[in-house]
Structure formats: structure tokens, C-alpha cells
Amino acid sequence: MALKVKDRGRGFWFYLVLLLLVISVVMFLINISKFYGITGNATGTANLTISTVSSINFSTGNISWGVGEVDSGQSVAILDTSAGTVTDGNWTAISVGLVIENIGNGNLTLKIATSKSAAEFIGGGDGTALTDSDYRLNISSAESGSCTNSTDYTGTGTRMTSGYNRSFFFNANFTSPGTLVCDNFFFDDAKDTVRIDLQLNISADSNITGTIGDIITATAAAVA
């Protein structure tokens, strides 16, 4: 009889341990299945659309020659940012140009316009005589290959090739939207920056004095 009671007690512990074992195995299987996906895979899709953006930035947008005058006895002073010189005048020489970067995600066309003609900006004739004032611009790739152009925008038979070419200038175009200087202004990070240099020939006959200036407008559009 005592033996039977003892057997019953052993049986209780046996079933308890067995139950715990089963629970433990079930929990283990559940966790495993969660990890390895035994119970089935859930799949999902992620959709997104990246919009096209046309955007440009003037990373350098300031040129200031300060105060100056044409040297006594000289007919014209030349202020040239590409050469970084002031000839026959006492303004401060500037060697930086205006730098434009294509910060969008597509190639653009780029047109450049000034707000004023040479006569309106710096006076001194209409540019026909050698001693008249001139207001001229140069466009170059600040990063090689940033801009290509299939048109002769300078009107001189010369056009910008790849690379940084500051060897020629064209007369400022104050008719909006200006001169098409790049028919492909690229957006690749390695080649997405162009530079505008200015050359002012200031006639000693200019009757404009005081603080003067102009607005240079860059118009960019996606290549259509």
C-alpha cells in the first residue's frame, strides 16, 4: 500500500516534468518558426518614386572690385576676373568668377542674361569705338566637361569645348532669357559646375559715377 502511494507521487512528478518538457519544446518550436519562417513567409513591397528636379545654385555669387577710376592719361581700364587683373585702373583685381552648380537630378540647358547693356552699366559709348566701354562674359567648365554647347553663342566662330576655357568672351546679352551657353549642363557630381567670368572695359569718357552694378540671371530648364 505504501509502495502504491510512493508510485503515485513519482507519477505526479513524472507527468509534471513531462508537461514542462512539452511546453518547453512547443515554445522552442514557436521561437524557431519565428526565426526561420517555418510557419510561412510574409512578403511585402516597398514602392517609391523619385521625382525629377531641376535646380541650380550660385555657390559663388559675388564680385566686387571696390572703388576706383581709370588711370590718368589712359582711355580705357580693363577689369578681368578670368585673368584676375585690373589694367590702367586702380580698382581691386578680382580673380573669382560667378560659379553655378547643377544640383538637380537631370541635365539642363543654361542661359545667361545681364540686366544692363555696357552703356547702361558702365557708360562710355555704345561699344562701337575702341575707346568705348565693353561688358563681356565668359563661360567655362569649372569642372571639366560640365557643359557642352553645339551653338556658336559667341558669334565669333569659337564655342566652348570641354574643359576650362577662359580664352574668349562674348558681349553681354541683356535680352531675356539671354544667351544659350550650355545645351547640356550636366548633373553628375564630378562635372556639374560652370563659371562665369566678367570683363569690363571702362572708358575714361564714362559719365556714370557712384555705386553701380548689374544683375546676371541664370535660367535653367530640363532638356526638352
Place this chain on the structure above:
Amino acid sequence: MNKKLLFLGFFTLILVNSIFALGISPSIHRADFEPNLELQYEFRVMANQDQEIEIYAAGDLKEYVKFSKTNFVGKNSFVANINLPEKLDRPGKHVLLIGVREIAQSASGVGVSVVVQAPIVIRVPYPGEYAELAFDMRNTNVDEKITYDLTVYSRGDQSIDTNPIIEIYDLSDNKVEELNLGSKKILNQDSFNFVGNLVNEYGAGDYRAVSIVDYVAGIAKAEKGFRVGHLFVDVNEFSNEALKLGIQPFSIEIESFWNDPIENIFAEVYISKDSEAVIDFLTPSITLNSWQKNSIVGYMDTSNLDYGTYDVRIVLNYGEKTEIEGKMKIVREKDNRFIYYIIGVFVLLIVLYFWRKRKNPVVKLVKKNGKK
């Protein structure tokens, strides 16, 4: 006083930037013209928070645009509603520009200004049948397929029956293949893309592909050059002169004629005189992208070489080998010693001159004393 100075007075020339960046998105839309078509596009403008922005329309069809707003400050969005007329006389591409510009502030001085424009391209069908093509042939390698990609656009107001062919010409303008892509009817304002591969039985080289689409009412043509590459790296040129001055660079310009990158390209350089080896060295290895030119530079010690001409053998390794032979000279450094001698003699003469000048009074004094 100079009259010109009176006229000129003082100038202060300044260009002050009033704006830095401006953007518009989406950057372009395209649509085919239909009578009384109504289009509605939303644009987002990226601007600085204090920029005063003005919206405007320019270019073709600008008179048919109305905006949900035309002015705002900073980042914002707007809608362009376009109500096209019953009929447009000029067929082809009309480009309407949706422009965004900052209202320039009148301040002391002036500045740079940015304008961005999003084109809306509206195509008006040509009367009758009209086809336009977009054609591409991709560079490849020998034993790999050549992929052609020709899209025929039916831009007329009638459908077209096309029968495109592609002709391949070599550099001497000999036709090496003609491929018929089969006939296809393309509805007006629709397009069809013929894409496939040519069996590449051409040798390596440069070719020209001409696609010709005969659509009864006319013929449209498009042309594209392509290259068939082979695993070959050529040596274009190498240093033909080196100074007898210790460790000297030796540069080799190489060019890939393979349409894939080639890794681990290096050169073995052997320099000899009268068939007797004097120097050999290896260059570092580089990778060339497809059809790329680049230079590899090795270094050699020229201090034990005599002046004169040497034989050079270059073995370029890149899985395959390219071997070339040529000549190079060992030359002396530009000799400035003569100039230094002249300067030295000149300085010596000056020193002697002053030394004698300083000494002469003493001599005179001795002579004077002697006389006494």
C-alpha cells in the same frame, strides 16, 4: 587737371548675390495634343524660406495656362492648368515653359539671380503619316551579342505601316550586314520599340549602324556608331628620355580596346644596351575602364647608366600580353653650371674691386710716409 578724371570720378562696381538656389519638380512633362485637352500639373518649388517667388509661363502656348497661385514666399507648390484650344496649326513639338523666379529685391548694389523652368512638351500630330526615330546601338565585345534598340514614333494623325531595316557599315563604308526587323503597324501618336540582338560575326573595330524606316509616305533615318572590342591593351607611347639623376619616372600611356573594365594591368620594362640587359622593373598595376586611356608610371634608377640611347622592351600584362619595343635616351640634366660660373666670377670681381678700393688708401698712405 586731366579732363577724363573729371568725367570719371569714382566707380564702385559690385555684384552682390541676392539668391543662391532655386529648384522646380517635376522637371518636365510631356503630352500629345488633342482638341480642347485639359491638363493639370502640380509643381513643387524648392526655395529658401525668405525668398519671394514669382511663377510665370513662357514659350509656346503660354496663353493657355492659368496658375493656382503666382506669388509666394519660400518653399511651396502650385498647380498649372492648361486648357488647349480646338486646333493648333503648327505640327510638331511645342515647348511651354513653367518658370519660377525670385522677385529681385532693390537694394544697394545688384546681384545674381536664378530662374528655373520646367518644360511641358506638347506634340501636335503632323498631317498624314509621319515617323520619328530614336536609335541606339551599344558597344560590345567580339563573341558577345550586339544589342540594337530602335523606337519608331508615329507622330502623324494617321497610323503608319513600317518596315524597319538596320544596315551596318565598317570604317571603310562597306556594308557588312543588313537586318530586316519585320513589318509593324503603328497607330498615330503611338510608338513601337524594336529591340533585339545581332549575331556578332564582325571583327573588332568601329562600325556605323543606320536604321531606315520606310513608312510609305516617307522614310525616316537615324544613325549611331558603335564599337566591337577585343581583349587588347595597346601602348600608345612611353617615356623616351630620362635624366641620369637617380630614381626617375618611366611613364607608359596605354589604351583599352575592350568593352569591359580590365583589372590588374601592369608592365614589365626591360632596358638594354647592345643586347646586354641593364635595368628591368615592374610598374604598379591599374584598372582601365572600357575603352579608356590612362598612364602607368614605374620608376628606375638611372645613376649607373651612361648617357646615350638604350633599347626598351615593354611587356604589358592583363591576362593577355602586349609586347612592344623602342628606344630611350639617358640624358644629362640641364646644366646651369656655366651660369653659376659667370655669376661666381662676377661676384669675385666685385669683391676684389671693393677689397682693392679699401686697400688703396693704405698703399697711398705708405707711399706718403715713404716720401716723408
